[in-house]
Amino acid sequence: MSDFKVHQRDGEDVSVIELKGYLDAHTAPDLENAFQKLLTEKKYNIVVNCRDLSYISSAGLGVFMAYVEDVRNNKGDIKLSNMSPKVYNVFDLLGFPILYEIYKDEKEAVVKFHGAQTK
Amino acid sequence: MTRLTRILLIGTPVILLPLIYIHDVIRVMVELDISVVNFLRELFIFAAYISLGFFIDNRRRHLKQGLPKEIGRLLIAVVLLELFLAGCSRFLPENFNGAGLKHAAFGTLVLTIAVIASSVIATVELFIVRDLLFFKKNKTAKRNYRLYLAMLSAACVITLPMFSLGDTWASKILFALAVIMIIAISFRQSWIVYLSKREKIYTIIYSGFLFLALIGMEVFFSQSATVGEFLSQYSEPLHTFIKLNNTLGIVYFGITGITTLFHLPTTDVFERKQSELHSLHNLSRLATQVFDFQELVNTVAQMTTEVCDARSVWLELLTTDEITGVMSIDVAVRKNITQTEIDALTNENEHVRSLLLDTHKTLLIDDIWSDRRTKHLKAKGVLRSSLMMAPLVSHQKLIGVLYATKEVENAFDQDDIDVMTTFADNVSIAIENSRLIARSLERERLHQEMMVAQRMQKRLLPQSLPVLPQVQLAASSESSFEVGGDYYDIFPLADNNYGIIIGDVSGKGVSAAFYMAEVKGIFLSLSQLCSTPRELLLRANRSLLESLEKNAFISVIYSVLDVSNATLTLARAGHCPAVFLSEEHSELIRSTGLGLGLATDEIFSNATEERCLPLKPNDVCLLYTDGIVEARNSEGEEFGYERLLQAAQQCKHLPAEEIKEAVLSSVRTFLGVNPYNDDVTLVVVKWLGT
Numbered sequence: 001m002s003d004f005k006v007h008q009r010d011g012e013d014v015s016v017i018e019l020k021g022y023l024d025a026h027t028a029p030d031l032e033n034a035f036q037k038l039l040t041e042k043k044y045n046i047v048v049n050c051r052d053l054s055y056i057s058s059a060g061l062g063v064f065m066a067y068v069e070d071v072r073n074n075k076g077d078i079k080l081s082n083m084s085p086k087v088y089n090v091f092d093l094l095g096f097p098i099l100y101e102i103y104k105d106e107k108e109a110v111v112k113f114h115g116a117q118t119k
Numbered sequence: 120m121t122r123l124t125r126i127l128l129i130g131t132p133v134i135l136l137p138l139i140y141i142h143d144v145i146r147v148m149v150e151l152d153i154s155v156v157n158f159l160r161e162l163f164i165f166a167a168y169i170s171l172g173f174f175i176d177n178r179r180r181h182l183k184q185g186l187p188k189e190i191g192r193l194l195i196a197v198v199l200l201e202l203f204l205a206g207c208s209r210f211l212p213e214n215f216n217g218a219g220l221k222h223a224a225f226g227t228l229v230l231t232i233a234v235i236a237s238s239v240i241a242t243v244e245l246f247i248v249r250d251l252l253f254f255k256k257n258k259t260a261k262r263n264y265r266l267y268l269a270m271l272s273a274a275c276v277i278t279l280p281m282f283s284l285g286d287t288w289a290s291k292i293l294f295a296l297a298v299i300m301i302i303a304i305s306f307r308q309s310w311i312v313y314l315s316k317r318e319k320i321y322t323i324i325y326s327g328f329l330f331l332a333l334i335g336m337e338v339f340f341s342q343s344a345t346v347g348e349f350l351s352q353y354s355e356p357l358h359t360f361i362k363l364n365n366t367l368g369i370v371y372f373g374i375t376g377i378t379t380l381f382h383l384p385t386t387d388v389f390e391r392k393q394s395e396l397h398s399l400h401n402l403s404r405l406a407t408q409v410f411d412f413q414e415l416v417n418t419v420a421q422m423t424t425e426v427c428d429a430r431s432v433w434l435e436l437l438t439t440d441e442i443t444g445v446m447s448i449d450v451a452v453r454k455n456i457t458q459t460e461i462d463a464l465t466n467e468n469e470h471v472r473s474l475l476l477d478t479h480k481t482l483l484i485d486d487i488w489s490d491r492r493t494k495h496l497k498a499k500g501v502l503r504s505s506l507m508m509a510p511l512v513s514h515q516k517l518i519g520v521l522y523a524t525k526e527v528e529n530a531f532d533q534d535d536i537d538v539m540t541t542f543a544d545n546v547s548i549a550i551e552n553s554r555l556i557a558r559s560l561e562r563e564r565l566h567q568e569m570m571v572a573q574r575m576q577k578r579l580l581p582q583s584l585p586v587l588p589q590v591q592l593a594a595s596s597e598s599s600f601e602v603g604g605d606y607y608d609i610f611p612l613a614d615n616n617y618g619i620i621i622g623d624v625s626g627k628g629v630s631a632a633f634y635m636a637e638v639k640g641i642f643l644s645l646s647q648l649c650s651t652p653r654e655l656l657l658r659a660n661r662s663l664l665e666s667l668e669k670n671a672f673i674s675v676i677y678s679v680l681d682v683s684n685a686t687l688t689l690a691r692a693g694h695c696p697a698v699f700l701s702e703e704h705s706e707l708i709r710s711t712g713l714g715l716g717l718a719t720d721e722i723f724s725n726a727t728e729e730r731c732l733p734l735k736p737n738d739v740c741l742l743y744t745d746g747i748v749e750a751r752n753s754e755g756e757e758f759g760y761e762r763l764l765q766a767a768q769q770c771k772h773l774p775a776e777e778i779k780e781a782v783l784s785s786v787r788t789f790l791g792v793n794p795y796n797d798d799v800t801l802v803v804v805k806w807l808g809t
Binding site for chain 1: 623625626627668669670671672674692693694695696711712713714717718722725726745749757797
């Protein structure tokens with residue numbers, strides 16, 4: 001059940017986190033650790049790629065809430081991408097699209113960061 | 120042995136011995152030699168002394184402890200008897216022929232008493248030797264003892280006057296055979312080994328003197344005309360009995376004395392082995408003390424001192440905190456050593472414990488001052504001593520170290536290391552068990568607390584729902600853990616309105632349960648102040664934003680049922696959309712909205728909209744938590760919105776209570792053997808019409 005993996009890929013100035021499997025109360029600490037690591041590495045431009053994320057629970061959503069403030073205070077952002085319709089529905093129900101930028105594709109999200117920097 | 124037997128045993132000699140005495144006095148006065156009377160006399164003597172023997176044996180069995188002491192008591196008795204006998208031969212004439220009745224009666228009485236005393240002592244000697252022989256019984260000892268008894272009986276019987284064999288070769292041969300048996304049994308002295316040093320010294324003294332005293336008695340019997348003569352006249356078998364048993368005493372205790380003397384130098388070693396063995400046997404005591412940790416470690420200290428005869432002992436326990444992973448080291452118990460001394464020895468930087476980390480083997484430092492590993496401690500003022508350290512290992516992990524020191528160097532040997540290692544192994548097991556028990560008790564306590572929390576939380580949900588002619592209400596909530604984060608409530612408002620709320624706190628368990636209680640408080644107070652659901656959610660968000668943790672949020676639907684106007688107005692804050700079923704269609708009421716505690720006032724206010732649904736008779740509204748739509752079967756498939764709509768569609772014509780049951784049962788059927796993995800709450804509102 002608790003098959004969950006976090007993989008971090010660092011681009012030039014954007015870090016991509018790939019999520020895979022079920023993100024629930026049991027696996028949420030894995031994602032917390034990943035965010036914590038990015039914060040200590042001072043990487044605040046974060047894209048979370050949800051292509052292989054098959055399920056997210058309220059505890060999983062809570063992880064994003066826990067870190068987004070710190071990231072934004074450091075002029076960074078957490079952007080989300082590649083969500084399956086089912087996962088998007090969970091984000092949507094809670095109103096996350098109002099709080100987060102959600103993109104169809106990871107590249108789009110990365111490009112958005114570049115745009116923000118060049119401005 | 121019954122009381123009756125005892126009375127019989129003592130009664131027989133008490134009656135018979137005076138009879139014999141009277142006969143003897145008469146015989147002194149009048150020449151008597153009737154064979155029937157003589158035969159009867161021997162028979163009586165036999166009966167009297169046999170009974171007396173059994174009686175003594177019976178009484179003696181109760182005082183079997185302290186072997187050297189018994190030898191000592193026997194010695195005193197023998198010496199007293201000798202004094203008595205000496206008195207007899209000094210003051211009594213050789214015979215009473217023509218001495219007159221008074222003198223004869225007195226003399227015979229004194230001598231009869233002397234004979235009785237001698238035979239009692241001879242019997243006791245026999246029994247003491249028997250007890251010593253039977254110490255840690257073995258077959259040979261028992262057989263030899265029986266053989267001796269047989270020889271003894273034969274040698275006695277053959278001297279009966281009616282056989283007229285008293286002084287023949289036959290009787291001498293039997294006597295010699297008995298003596299051979301005496302020698303045979305006298306080499307079984309195994310009991311000596313188990314005596315303590317002190318007891319051994321006593322044994323040497325007592326048995327040495329007893330040996331001399333018994334020889335003295337024998338010499339006395341053969342030399343003194345008065346006593347010796349009287350004894351052989353009194354009864355020749357009894358004479359032989361006394362003589363043989365005295366010989367037994369002389370030989371046996373003679374050998375005892377010498378053997379004990381030889382055993383004396385090895386006593387210390389033996390005693391130590393004995394105490395090691397004793398302590399190892401006592402290890403089982405550890406197992407019974409696992410319920411009281413302090414008692415357990417105290418026993419460990421006590422027993423460590425015993426097993427290796429250490430001067431000071433202390434036990435250090437390494438505990439790794441389960442949550443933080445930080446290792447703490449505590450001295451759980453110490454004996455004959457101060458904490459300061461321990462600190463000096465186990466200096467932080469170059470801790471002697473580190474020597475054990477790789478090998479997990481008992482380590483011996485013969486001399487703290489000269490061993491290269493601990494030399495540096497000399498400068499710290501550590502006294503010269505030998506140090507032994509035994510690791511306590513559980514699951515290949517060092518959980519503690521048992522230390523033992525002696526104040527001289529080279530004080531521990533290989534035996535100590537072996538014993539200490541075995542001991543430490545058992546201590547590890549006992550400590551591990553003790554911890555496991557403590558942990559499971561703690562878990563049990565927490566479980567009890569959780570059950571209390573569960574009861575408390577159940578009371579936060581409505582105990583009964585309003586009963587109205589226009590609307591049917593049904594609701595239920597089930598937690599997948601002891602406590603959960605789901606919440607629903609239905610309460611009357613002003614103007615014939617009813618507030619209906621359903622909520623789900625993010626996360627599970629205790630934190631969710633606390634937030635749920637908070638939510639109830641906030642909603643109850645706000646529901647009386649706010650006129651619209653949207654306004655209430657706004658204000659609830661404002662107060663929750665401050666109190667919730669960053670990663671926590673709450674999804675709710677708050678709806679107001681206006682009975683007078685037949686409307687249901689609802690606002691959704693991130694919660695699963697309500698299912699609305701009318702005659703014609705079914706719909707998920709997905710008004711926009713944000714979960715409570717996610718965003719500031721402005722964002723929240725912009726995001727949250729309100730929907731007002733006019734109600735027609737038989738319209739049904741289902742409010743539920745994600746436990747229903749996210750219920751997953753063993754194939755990993757979710758129940759989902761489609762199935763929920765279908766299930767509701769099929770039963771919407773039923774009363775509210777039955778709709779609730781039908782929907783829940785279709786979820787359960789879908790789950791199959793899988794349990795719910797989340798809290799499940801369902802509220803059904805069925806409008807009947809005004």
